[in-house]
Amino acid sequence: MRVNVIAAGSRGDVQPMVALGVGLQRAGHTVTICAGDDFEPLVTSHGVGFVPAGLRIDELIASELGVAWLGESSRSPWHELAAMRRLVESTVEGYAGAWVPLVGSADLWVSGFLTVHAVDAMVAVGGGRHVTTEFAPMRPTREGWAGLQPPLPRRSSVANRVAGQALLRTVASVIAVAGDEARVEMGLPRTGRRGVLDAVRRTPALLAASPTVVPPAPDWEGNPAVTGYWFLDDDPGFVPDARLVSWLGEERTAYVGFGSMSTREARPLGELVARAARAAGVRVVLHSGSAGLESHDHEWVQAVGAVPHGWLFPRVSGAVHHGGAGTTAAALRAGVPQAVVAHIGDQPFWGRRVWELGVGARPVRRHALSVEWLTEVLRGFARGEGAERARLVGNGIRREDGVGRAVELLTTCVA
Structure with missing residues (x-):
């Protein structure tokens, strides 16, 4: 089976995807990961195929946009979302330019949550199956323990589910920018937030967290499936100072x-x-x-x-x-x-x-x-x-x- 993994983001987003890629290759599958150019050594040193995204994440993190988002957003969620949108907008051409040529090249596509919209469109055009991954619970739920920002974290309440739906819609409006850029390059119309939400609803998901830490919420009805963490073995050649x-x-x-x-x-x-x-x-x-x-x-x-x-x-x-x-x-x-x-x-x-x-x-x-x-x-x-x-x-x-x-x-x- 040919597997393409689309891993946008920092090392915390890429490293578990590499762990997954190693596991899939050990099971006999052929895996290629598309990620920021600076992650090529991390990916290839573990024997996994690599496609550069056309930008360096370390440079993006150190940029004015990166610092404004990562270092100056903690006081205000609205500032955080605005800063995140500006950062996403600055990367969409690079990412979309790397993703679109891969259309039709895999039997299975594994996206991160940030790329679920783009990969949904790529699969619609070129075929294959699509599974998305989450490294934190993004699906709305009544259960406070499994909600990203629940108003009642120690209770089961419809208020928690409503808050989760509102958060998902807000995040969707930000990540839609990248997916829409990929859609345009493939000759498809932009779908905005609605397209992201539709992709999330129809795509099976894996939550890479321990069920001890995030017990599956009953109202998820098995989607996402909580698998346990995806750990990448340490470099055996590491020699500490x-x-x-x-x-x-x-x-x-x-x-x-x-x-x-x-x-x-x-x-x-x-x-x-x-x-x-x-x-x-x-x-x-x-x-x-x-x-x-x-x-x-x-x-x-x-x-x-x-x-x-x-x-x-x-x-x-x-x-x-x-x-x-x-x-x-x-x-x-x-x-x-x-x-x-x-x-x-x-x-x-x-x-x-x-x-x-x-x-x-x-x-x-x-x-x-x-x-x-x-x-x-x-x-x-x-x-x-x-x-x-x-x-x-x-x-x-x-x-x-x-x-x-x-x-x-x-x-x-x-x-």
Whole structure:
């Protein structure tokens, strides 16, 4: 079976697709992933075919549009949506130019949620089956635990479903821009938000999350199917820096990092982390990430570049992060407490679920991050708060085979 995977977005959107691609190839299928040009090494190093999207995501993240969305949207959902729309509009020609030539080249198409509209049209023109993937629950539901922004998160209520429908319509109006550009290139009319919603309704979906963390909502009626997380094995050739190994070996250390979230405040943010580490008496591994975070306090903070979470997280007392789906999943699998500083999108949801599950501290939004909050979180890590619950959840997640379950469902889909 020929499988094309359309993976728009940052590493958190691409890496689980690579894990899925590896699983499909092990099952005997031929897989090609279309993603940002800078992800070619990640994809091809795992033996999966690659098609460049014609733009670099790292450059987009560092751009004015990227910083405005990722680093400056946490105060206002309306600012976030407007910034996201501007960013999407800046990429549509590049993405559509890469996607449209692939029409007719696969038996199965796997889209992300951001590309469900475009791939729906490509399948209508060139054939094949289509399954979309979600890395956070996007379907409306009565159940607070499974709603992205439910007004009653601890209850089952029609109000939660109504809120979910409103959120889906709002997001659809933003992601329709890319799908409509692809439709125009294929000679089809624009369909706007309605086309996105129609594509979502008729397309089977896989939710790449643990059912322990997101139990399937009854009113989803099996769509999406909750498979478990899609973890990509760490690079077997990874060799950690000797200074980092020494730093981690001396005493239990916490992790702080915000992944691909860019910012104009890298220096003050690094200083905030250092002040909290010193006040808490807890040393910190600070991931520089897309923001370029660093600290001059080398007694309490060790700045690092890219280090595989699968190697690092089991070696720390706890992880403070932005709440990306992949980072949250990695901390859950490692069985360590965590705390989320949510910037955009689904990150508040993951922060809330971490807290509700008892494996982490109450989350904050990026604009509300303070030395006081971070100091108390680090002290909680040192006291072992949430550690036993995190260990139990981690044991369960490590027993799941999300990729295997997804491959099984995808194979059934095209049988």
